[in-house]
Amino acid sequence: NAGxxxxxxxxxxxxxxxxxxxxxxxxxxxxxxxxxxLPEEGLKFMVYLQKENIIDESGxxxxxxxxxxxxxxxxxxxxxxxxxxxxxxxxxxxxxxxGPGELxxxxxxxxxxx
Amino acid sequence: SQQGxxxxxxxSIQEGENATMNCSYKTSINxxxxxRQNSGRGLVHLILIRSNEREKHSGRLRVxxxxxxxxxxxxxxxxxxxxxxxxxxxxxxxxxxxxxGPGTRLSVLP
Numbered sequence: 001n002a003g004x005x006x007x008x009x010x011x012x013x014x015x016x017x018x019x020x021x022x023x024x025x026x027x028x029x030x031x032x033x034x035x036x037x038l039p040e041e042g043l044k045f046m047v048y049l050q051k052e053n054i055i056d057e058s059g060x061x062x063x064x065x066x067x068x069x070x071x072x073x074x075x076x077x078x079x080x081x082x083x084x085x086x087x088x089x090x091x092x093x094x095x096x097x098x099g100p101g102e103l104x105x106x107x108x109x110x111x112x113x114x
Numbered sequence: 115s116q117q118g119x120x121x122x123x124x125x126s127i128q129e130g131e132n133a134t135m136n137c138s139y140k141t142s143i144n145x146x147x148x149x150r151q152n153s154g155r156g157l158v159h160l161i162l163i164r165s166n167e168r169e170k171h172s173g174r175l176r177v178x179x180x181x182x183x184x185x186x187x188x189x190x191x192x193x194x195x196x197x198x199x200x201x202x203x204x205x206x207x208x209x210x211x212x213x214x215g216p217g218t219r220l221s222v223l224p
Contacts, residue, residue, distance in 0.1 A: 004156075033212065042202060042216040043157070056211045091156055093212075101207040102147065105156035 002027065004094050005074075006106035014114050019079040019086070021109045025094030032075040033093045033103065034067060043091060049075060082113045119215045120203055126221040133190040135218040137203030138183075144207040146179060148188050151200045151217070160188075160201075193222045 005024040013019050025032050030051050035043040045059040049069035060067065064082075069075040079086055089110045093103040120137050127133050139146070145164045149157040163170045163179045163186065170177045176189040190197055200219050206212030 035214070040219075043214040045211050045213060048211045055209075058211070093157075101145075101210070101212070102159050102162060103149075103157070103204075103212060105149075105158070107156045 004092055004104050004106035006090075006092050006109050008109060009107065010110050010112070012112045012114060013082050015083055016081050019082050019111055021077040021079075021090050021092075021111070022074040023077070023092030023094075023106060024074040025092075026096075026104050028096060029094035029104070030097045031095045031101075032069050033095075034075070034077050035091045035093065037089045037091060037108075046077070046090075079111070082111070084113045087111055087113045120201065120218045122218060123216065124219045124221070126223065127193055129193060129195055129222055129224050131193055133193050133197070133220055133222070135188045135201050135220070137186045137188070137215055139186075139203075139205050140184065141205075143181070143205045145205075146177075146186050147204045147212075148175075148177060148186075149202045149204060149214075151202065153199070157202065190220075193220075195222050195224050198222045 007022050032049045034046040037043050047060050047067045048056040052071050064080045066078045089108045091108045093105045095101050095103050143165055145162050147162045148160045150160055151157045161172045161175055161177050163177050174191045179186045198221050200217040202214045202217045204212045204214045
């Protein structure tokens with residue numbers, strides 16, 4: 001089984017541009033989580049989605065950030081009008097619909113804002 | 115939300131020694147999980163302990179859970195250089211978001 005796939009692995013944007021990060025969960029997983037990690041720090045929860053539903057977006061900044069997980073296709077984390085402070089590694093994780101909820105992580109997308 | 119916090123923040127040991135990391139959390143939990151992250155990589159699940167369990171083993175890993183103190187510990191026995199990584203505890207479960215602590219950076223010196 002392929003693991004959680006994230007792309008792009010590295011993304012460079014200039015201030016004011018948009019960044020789109022994609023995440024394909026493991027086969028059969030219907031839950032997706034997005035986390036942000038700054039260097040030498042832990043993971044900060046951003047958003048938890050199921051197919052076509054946002055379950056918990058309490059960690060998402062209220063402006064410029066949005067996430068979706070459509071019925072078909074990958075989950076997308078979108079950052080509009082990026083600023084230097086958005087530079088970070090963004091990790092996606094997925095879990096199956098049953099069970100205690102072990103998370104399977106992708107390798108992350110590293111966003112650099114110039 | 116539940117918050118896991120690990121200590122120490124950083125730990126440096128010699129190969130062959132044991133490494134112990136601790137995690138504290140604030141609210142009641144269904145389970146607690148430990149993850150490892152190698153530099154520049156995604157997190158990998160190590161072990162899950164349920165709230166009604168006190169101790170769990172997996173290979174060289176031993177996890178304990180004390181729900182009365184809201185704390186857990188991860189012991190890595192006979193450490194190897196390949197164990198060098200950051201280790202995170204996480205609380206949460208099905209239908210909930212997962213909250214990770216700041217992690218312990220373990221360095222195992224050859």
